Amino acid sequence: xxxxxxxxxxxxxxxxxxxxxxxxxxxxxxxxxxxxxxxxxxxxxxxxxxxxxxxxxxxxxxxxxxxxxxxxxxxxxxxxxxxxxxxxxxxxxxxxxxxxxxxxxxxxxxxxxxxxxxxxxxxxxxxxxxxxxxxxxxxxxxxxxxxxxxxxxxxxxxxxxxxxxxxxxxxxxxxxxxxx
Numbered sequence: 001x002x003x004x005x006x007x008x009x010x011x012x013x014x015x016x017x018x019x020x021x022x023x024x025x026x027x028x029x030x031x032x033x034x035x036x037x038x039x040x041x042x043x044x045x046x047x048x049x050x051x052x053x054x055x056x057x058x059x060x061x062x063x064x065x066x067x068x069x070x071x072x073x074x075x076x077x078x079x080x081x082x083x084x085x086x087x088x089x090x091x092x093x094x095x096x097x098x099x100x101x102x103x104x105x106x107x108x109x110x111x112x113x114x115x116x117x118x119x120x121x122x123x124x125x126x127x128x129x130x131x132x133x134x135x136x137x138x139x140x141x142x143x144x145x146x147x148x149x150x151x152x153x154x155x156x157x158x159x160x161x162x163x164x165x166x167x168x169x170x171x172x173x174x175x176x177x178x179x180x
Contacts, residue, residue, distance in 0.1 A: 027122035027132040029140050029173075030152040032114035032159075036088035037147055039118065041068040044084060047142035048075050074123075080135035081123040091117035091152065092159075102159060110150030110161035118143060130176040137173035144170070 039047075045066040048056045056075070058065030066075050073084040092098050092111050102108045120139055122132040133153075140151060144166065151166040152159045160166040172178045 026155050027127075027129065027136065028154050029120050029133070029136040030091050030154065031118040031120075031140060031144055031148050032091060032110060032150045032152055033116040033118065034113050034147050034149050036116040037118070038086055039073075039084070039143065041066060041073055044068075044073050044075060044139075044143075048077060048139060051138035051142045052077055075139060077135055077138075079124060079127060080132070082135060082139060083119075083121045083123055084139075085119045085121070086117070088116045090115055091119070101157075104161075106161040106163055106165070107150070107159045110159060113149035128179075130179040133173045133179065134176055137170045141167075141170045141174070 045056045048064075048066055052064065054061065054064055056064050056066050056077075058076075063078050064076060066073060068074070071085065075082045075084065091114065094112055099108055099111065102111055120136045120143075122136055124132070127135070144151070144162070146162075148162045148166070150159055150161045151169060158169075160169040169178075
């Protein structure tokens with residue numbers, strides 16, 4: 001599984017085109033969901049607290065808090081500022097044009113199985129790519145469950161199916177091992 005993830009990473013890094021989106025400069029991590037799921041501000045705050053092991057109330061430490069102005073939620077985790085968007089429609093279309101770029105059957109299944117999404121976007125451009133993705137992965141790890149068919153990194157053009165690959169990929173991102 002680790003070698004498969006590294007192989008996808010290497011092939012995505014050497015690709016000149018980004019067939020799914022034009023957001024190659026944005027550090028973003030998208031949870032592809034099998035069924036629509038709307039996370040409340042309370043659930044997002046609790047997920048952040050589990051990921052960073054501290055209160056996100058802005059009182060204990062003003063650098064750690066969560067706020068919401070529907071449909072957007074913002075999570076501030078130290079130097080990291082993340083936006084959370086949710087939608088009840090597929091993020092990646094199920095068209096042959098998209099599917100032809102997914103070379104592994106597990107990736108195609110993750111794409112075809114999703115009908116909703118949650119995107120976590122990094123707003124702080126001062127972070128390194130490794131730091132930005134580590135923050136995104138900490139939050140995504142806490143939000144991901146069996147409803148998640150896969151994780152997609154639009155800026156890197158990587159889709160990790162939720163068959164154990166996504167979990168391992170999140171750990172690589174948290175530890176900063178994918179961007180060395």
